[in-house]
Amino acid sequence: MHTLNLLLAIHIASSAIRIAQETGIKPLAVAVLDAAGHPLAVLRDEQASFLRPQIATGKARGCLGMGFGGRELARRAHVMPAFFDAINSLTGGEVIPVAGGVLIRNTEGQILGAIGISGDTSDNDERCALQAIDIAGLVADTGDQLAG
Amino acid sequence: MHTLNLLLAIHIASSAIRIAQETGIKPLAVAVLDAAGHPLAVLRDEQASFLRPQIATGKARGCLGMGFGGRELARRAHVMPAFFDAINSLTGGEVIPVAGGVLIRNTEGQILGAIGISGDTSDNDERCALQAIDIAGLVADTGDQLAG
Amino acid sequence: MHTLNLLLAIHIASSAIRIAQETGIKPLAVAVLDAAGHPLAVLRDEQASFLRPQIATGKARGCLGMGFGGRELARRAHVMPAFFDAINSLTGGEVIPVAGGVLIRNTEGQILGAIGISGDTSDNDERCALQAIDIAGLVADTGDQLAG
């Protein structure tokens, strides 16, 4: 597979929301973007609070825009806060540098897109992303393997 | 029914995209928002161009924010262009005053949310919205019945 | 009287909303601003659509910011559309040039503030503003007396 399509994006996003419901964490919003950073599916559990879709989109978009998973973005934001402040002023907040933004790769390692999730803690958000990507037979890249 | 939930929103948005595919019109983006104007499902056919999700969302959000279907918004924008210019400066473009934004009502007439579609002509966009709402057993309000 | 206070602003805004309810027009949002253009009371009938408070505020703020009632702003916007487009780009849409924005003057003619109303037609919006100002013993300035 070399690109995400809408059906697969709905499948991934729906899986993540269902996993949250089944494991009793807070209701989620999920954004699945293509490799160019444009939305394929943005879904909000009707119980999730209303800023969540925007935050989910920002998590995914930041990963694609910078080329790293959310954990690497978080590490860099911790070390270089002024850089990330400037990026967010520049882009209108397109880079949300926390866990829960995950690059979606195919089994050859090519970036197909990204998922961003918001609603519970960043760790729980990310856990749902990882499971949903796994169910779809694709490879998650949280940026964690880049840690020194 | 008194509120839209996520499953119904996905159903409506997916129907509209499928109808476009089956009838050979251009690929669509579709936004289904709850009555308060917050997104439940924003879907983009992977073949649709990338501004379409934002435009679809603006069509739906404008209907809910002003309380009229897109055809009534279009009529008013034609008569009062300075008012609509000002609203769009004020809201950052939240009111897209053309057909293809449709209020979704229940059979008692209550507003449950709205759908906005972008991708083909406004008339074709709206046709897909009407069919998708009809398939879901709900009532479409384009604003057309308000015409004098 | 030389300034509006909060109690009077609540009184004027509540009157306008009640008048709309009693005369069967659509539910309103009403903004009452002091002479400096800052809000004292912004009220939204819970049945009014959600962009109405912003529009009501823009109508009132435009009157104070330019020094004319909404009817004079509308006339000027009709004659000089590029000027009003530029103003709204400049100010982020702070000037909504239609009826329903009304300067509030004391009996000596001094500007105490302004009211902006949105929800029904501009004419009906303005009618509620005029009655509410009259009930408060103050003088409405719609800009209409400036017409040639």
Place this chain on the structure above:
Amino acid sequence: MHTLNLLLAIHIASSAIRIAQETGIKPLAVAVLDAAGHPLAVLRDEQASFLRPQIATGKARGCLGMGFGGRELARRAHVMPAFFDAINSLTGGEVIPVAGGVLIRNTEGQILGAIGISGDTSDNDERCALQAIDIAGLVADTGDQLAG
């Protein structure tokens, strides 16, 4: 009760402003929003400085948009400053993460809306919010009970 209406919102907001006047703290602005984040009543004591209504609105809107009272938002902003910086670039400053933003729940625990107050210290702002919600027979959620 399942929704706030305008009369109740005016009642709550007016109570908070009166409590501030009677207890000799600084003059306040108060925003009461419905559960979807849209304003019902935004009031400013005519002695309060002019940014207060916007700040009060941001406190209430952030609570609803994220699903937590202001004290929980403040704790999270302390731990995750880059996340909150990014959210505020993204949303144009809709999340003011300090005390003085309080969710309003009914006695069954459902969120009816939120109040945001600005004018004195965050602690004093919040105290007025709590009393005003209590007078209305509703339940305040500051986010404080989420502290570990």
